Amino acid sequence: MKALVYTDTLELQYREEPKPVAGSDEALIEIEAVGICGSDMHAYHGHDARRVPPLILGHEAVGVVQNGQQKGKRVVLNPLITCGHCNHCQGGRSNLCAQRELIGMRRAGAFAEYINIPERNLLDIPQDMDATIASLAEPAATSLHAVYLAEKIIHRPLSECRSLILGGGSIGVFAALMLAHKGCTTIYLGDTNPLRRETAEKLGCATVYDPLGDDLPETASFDLVVDAVGSGRTRAASSELVAAGGIISHVGLQDNEPGLDTRRLTLDEITFLGNYTYSVIDLRAAIDLLYNGALGPLDWVETRLLADGAEAFREIHEGKAASPKIVLRP
Ligand SMILES: [Zn+2]
Numbered sequence: 001m002k003a004l005v006y007t008d009t010l011e012l013q014y015r016e017e018p019k020p021v022a023g024s025d026e027a028l029i030e031i032e033a034v035g036i037c038g039s040d041m042h043a044y045h046g047h048d049a050r051r052v053p054p055l056i057l058g059h060e061a062v063g064v065v066q067n068g069q070q071k072g073k074r075v076v077l078n079p080l081i082t083c084g085h086c087n088h089c090q091g092g093r094s095n096l097c098a099q100r101e102l103i104g105m106r107r108a109g110a111f112a113e114y115i116n117i118p119e120r121n122l123l124d125i126p127q128d129m130d131a132t133i134a135s136l137a138e139p140a141a142t143s144l145h146a147v148y149l150a151e152k153i154i155h156r157p158l159s160e161c162r163s164l165i166l167g168g169g170s171i172g173v174f175a176a177l178m179l180a181h182k183g184c185t186t187i188y189l190g191d192t193n194p195l196r197r198e199t200a201e202k203l204g205c206a207t208v209y210d211p212l213g214d215d216l217p218e219t220a221s222f223d224l225v226v227d228a229v230g231s232g233r234t235r236a237a238s239s240e241l242v243a244a245g246g247i248i249s250h251v252g253l254q255d256n257e258p259g260l261d262t263r264r265l266t267l268d269e270i271t272f273l274g275n276y277t278y279s280v281i282d283l284r285a286a287i288d289l290l291y292n293g294a295l296g297p298l299d300w301v302e303t304r305l306l307a308d309g310a311e312a313f314r315e316i317h318e319g320k321a322a323s324p325k326i327v328l329r330p
């Protein structure tokens, strides 16, 4: 089969790889569409010690089952493989399983024509669902999970909150769309990339600004700040911009540099809320929202051929990709 293989820092090769063979309780999936994630970029930059080349990356995938009882069915993959029997898995928080493992990290990912995955990681989708839209289930579920965790503890309904999103990649964009869907009318979104800002403007639900410019939002004014970048700089910005009693929802994983103002967090009773991925329920909810058009037209997503994947990675790396999400089709 053909696959896009991460072979070295800033290097991907589209080449022939052995077609996987399904083990027992595994499904062989023919990939229809697979999105490029910020974490794939992180690996491509050589910054992820967990992803060692040569490796097929990619985990935001939809495809057709090739074997077993579900043969012929179109499914979204839950890329998070967990033990299934610990307290977290049994309690509906499988994303916290100590055995959790994402595809495209140690085992092969989905930038390929085929992939193997445990059968219990297959999620039903409406069979007429567009493949590109279905591949958005994973990033959409990540944002949905973050908004949901914040919503459970925030002091006022989200519709009455002032929200800020740092980062206009797909997680940031989906967070804005989720908040708008929940009735939040004051949403700001900051991104340093002018192309990304242009795309975010078109969503029509957020006031978009340049964090490096002069026209910055008022400090200490946001009930909810979603950090979809996760760098020292964005943690510093979050610490400044969040209102007293507010929430910093931390989703991005860019670096582990200092920036968080723990003194202000303490004195102003600010909640710092870590988020990692999603539960199966979040994924199912995201599929429903995407299928039902609840998150708008999604015309900001770009589709390309898997064969042209290396070029797409390069463009994202160079900040030349205007779309917050490029989906590859084998
Ligand atoms: Zn992802």
Ligand SMILES: [Zn+2]
Pocket (backbone or CB within 6 Å): 082, 083, 084, 085, 086, 087, 088, 089, 094, 097, 098, 099
């Ligand atoms: Zn578990």
